[in-house]
Amino acid sequence: MSKDHIIEKLKKGSLWIGIVCVLASLFNVVIIAAVFLWKGVGFNITDNYGRFAYLQSLVSYCISTVIMAIAALMFFRIAQNGIPFTAKNARFVRIIGAVFLLDAAVMTGAAFVLCGTVMPCIVEASRTLVVGLLFLFIAHTIRYGAMLQQESDETL
Numbered sequence: 001m002s003k004d005h006i007i008e009k010l011k012k013g014s015l016w017i018g019i020v021c022v023l024a025s026l027f028n029v030v031i032i033a034a035v036f037l038w039k040g041v042g043f044n045i046t047d048n049y050g051r052f053a054y055l056q057s058l059v060s061y062c063i064s065t066v067i068m069a070i071a072a073l074m075f076f077r078i079a080q081n082g083i084p085f086t087a088k089n090a091r092f093v094r095i096i097g098a099v100f101l102l103d104a105a106v107m108t109g110a111a112f113v114l115c116g117t118v119m120p121c122i123v124e125a126s127r128t129l130v131v132g133l134l135f136l137f138i139a140h141t142i143r144y145g146a147m148l149q150q151e152s153d154e155t156l
Contacts, residue, residue, distance in 0.1 A: 007082040010082055011082045012079075019072075021069070021072035022069075025065050028062075028064050032061050049115060060103070063103045070099075074089050074092040077089065085148070094136060094139035100135060
């Protein structure tokens with residue numbers, strides 16, 4: 001396969017993934033709105049574990065919406081220029097990793113405040129922590145790829 005053919009496939013695939021990310025963001029916004037309309041702000045839930053479960057699902061949908069919107073921006077940039085290894089894309093991936101880490105911290109703090117223990121979220125928080133760290137590692141890999149791309153472009 002030629003380089004132009006690969007870039008064209010990369011552009012087309014990135015466009016489709018960007019569209020899916022936008023649709024996922026919109027779906028999450030609809031879910032968040034429906035939860036607010038159905039349950040209100042959630043203060044009518046009397047037990048702390050119920051409040052935590054409500055907060056966890058609401059924060060999860062909000063964070064998922066933010067991550068999908070950031071990913072859509074990144075994929076639309078790739079669809080436009082056909083270059084995945086850029087400093088800006090590395091920043092996007094790093095932000096996604098930081099949002100996952102923030103999610104783990106918020107959920108752990110919420111569990112401790114509402115329930116007096118972190119046990120209700122320990123598995124989910126540890127999984128989210130690992131995913132956040134994985135995204136941070138991928139961001140460094142993309143940044144290294146951007147440096148190699150720049151070196152290659154300067155050599156030619």
